Each structure stands twice: as C-alpha cells, then as structure tokens.
Amino acid sequence: MKALMENYDRQTSQRFKEYDEVMKDKHQNCKEQCDKDIRKIILKDKIEKQMAEHFSGLETKIDRSNIPTCVCEKSVADKMEKTCLKCGSVLGGGIPGFGLVGGYGVYELVELAKVAATASAERAGMETGIQAGISKAISGIETKFHLSTIRGEALGSFLNKGNYIDETLINGVIKIEYLTKCTGSKANTDSSALCLFRENGNEWAFKAIEGNTKIIVKEAAGETAKVTAE
Numbered sequence: 001m002k003a004l005m006e007n008y009d010r011q012t013s014q015r016f017k018e019y020d021e022v023m024k025d026k027h028q029n030c031k032e033q034c035d036k037d038i039r040k041i042i043l044k045d046k047i048e049k050q051m052a053e054h055f056s057g058l059e060t061k062i063d064r065s066n067i068p069t070c071v072c073e074k075s076v077a078d079k080m081e082k083t084c085l086k087c088g089s090v091l092g093g094g095i096p097g098f099g100l101v102g103g104y105g106v107y108e109l110v111e112l113a114k115v116a117a118t119a120s121a122e123r124a125g126m127e128t129g130i131q132a133g134i135s136k137a138i139s140g141i142e143t144k145f146h147l148s149t150i151r152g153e154a155l156g157s158f159l160n161k162g163n164y165i166d167e168t169l170i171n172g173v174i175k176i177e178y179l180t181k182c183t184g185s186k187a188n189t190d191s192s193a194l195c196l197f198r199e200n201g202n203e204w205a206f207k208a209i210e211g212n213t214k215i216i217v218k219e220a221a222g223e224t225a226k227v228t229a230e
Contacts (some may be wrong), residue, residue: 129228134164136223140216143177145174145209146193171213178205 138155141147150158151174163169174194182195183202197205 132226132227137220
C-alpha cells in the first residue's frame with residue numbers, strides 16, 4: 001500500500017511539473033505577443049502623431065500662379081537641378097518643409113498641397129450639404145404639418161446639424177406639438193393641418209406623424225448627400 005501511494009504521489013508530482021512547464025511556455029509566448037502588440041500600437045501612435053504635426057503646418061490656400069514651373073532640358077541636367085532648387089527656395093518660406101532643408105521635391109509638395117486643398121474643399125462641401133439638408137427638413141415640416149415653430153422656437157433655430165436627421169427626436173417633438181395644440185381645451189379651436197390628423201383618433205394621428213417624419217428625414221439626408229456630391 002505504501003509503495004502504491006508513493007507511486008501515485010510520484011506520478012501526480014510529475015504531471016503537475018509537466019503542467020507547470022507547459023503553462024510557463026504559454027505564459028511566455030503570450031507575454032512576448034503582448035509586448036509585440038504594445039510596441040506596434042506605440043509605433044503606430046507615434047507615426048500618426050508625427051504625420052499630424054507635419055501636415056498641420058501645410059498651407060492649403062495656394063494659388064496656382066504662385067507655384068513656379070520648372071522647365072528642364074533633357075540635355076542639361078545641371079540646369080534642371082538649379083531651377084528646381086530655386087523653386088524650392090522661393091516657396092520655402094511660405095510652405096513648411098518646401099525649402100532646401102525640408103528635402104521635399106517640387107512634385108511631392110504640389111501633390112501634398114492638392115491633397116490638403118481637396119480635404120478643405122470636401123469639408124466646405126459637407127457644410128453646404130448639411131445646410132441644404134436642414135433647409136429641406138424645415139420645408140418638409142412646414143409643408144406636412146404646417147408648423148413654423150417647435151416648442152416655441154423657430155424651426156431654423158431648433159434644427160441644426162446635430163439633430164436635423166434625428167428621426168426619433170423630430171418625431172417626438174411633433175407628437176408633443178400635436179398633443180398640445182390638437183387635444184384638450186384647444187381641440188375644437190385649432191384647425192391647422194397637424195390637427196386634421198385627429199379626425200381618425202390619436203393612435204392614427206401618431207402613426208401619420210411617424211410616417212411623415214420618416215419621409216422628412218429621408219429627404220433631408222438625401223439633399224445633404226446630393227449637394228455634398230456636387
């Protein structure tokens with residue numbers, strides 16, 4: 001019996017030892033992988049930060065007439081070098097990194113300027129599109145519900161780029177307007193288009209408001225997309 005117990009203890013100890021070794025290997029592999037992932041994240045953040053700092057100083061308002069054209073003859077290589085370096089020295093003071101110290105070529109800087117100018121134009125186009133969408137939403141509310149204010153505030157003040165396509169919000173406030181204007185003591189005096197919905201009961205009125213609000217939001221979003229793409 002004693003020999004049997006000793007044999008059992010020995011086998012158990014051996015298995016625990018093997019298990020510990022396996023777990024140590026797994027922990028080590030996991031730690032190494034985690035270290036690699038952390039280094040990748042740190043490197044990625046560092047690169048993104050450096051690029052953000054670099055491009056933040058790039059002047060995007062560059063008139064085409066202000067960019068000299070380097071005309072080079074194939075047979076005279078030294079003239080090409082001098083002319084292009086002169087281009088860089090002329091613009092170096094206006095665009096960070098364009099001078100001789102920055103090390104950029106004329107072509108690369110012009111391309112970077114195009115990218116920055118395009119991004120700026122896209123932002124401007126988006127703002128124009130949003131304003132068009134807000135106007136479309138206002139027009140839809142006025143047309144479908146004959147409302148010029150919401151909660152006592154003009155539609156142009158109430159709607160903004162943060163809520164003009166928020167279907168839940170718009171649906172909710174119009175239902176409140178309906179309950180305020182078309183039910184209770186004012187139910188028999190208000191004859192606006194919004195209150196015409198009550199003829200079939202409040203439940204039907206709510207469904208009508210929901211359906212029309214969905215259309216208004218969809219058209220506003222479509223108008224934003226259309227104007228932005230132009």
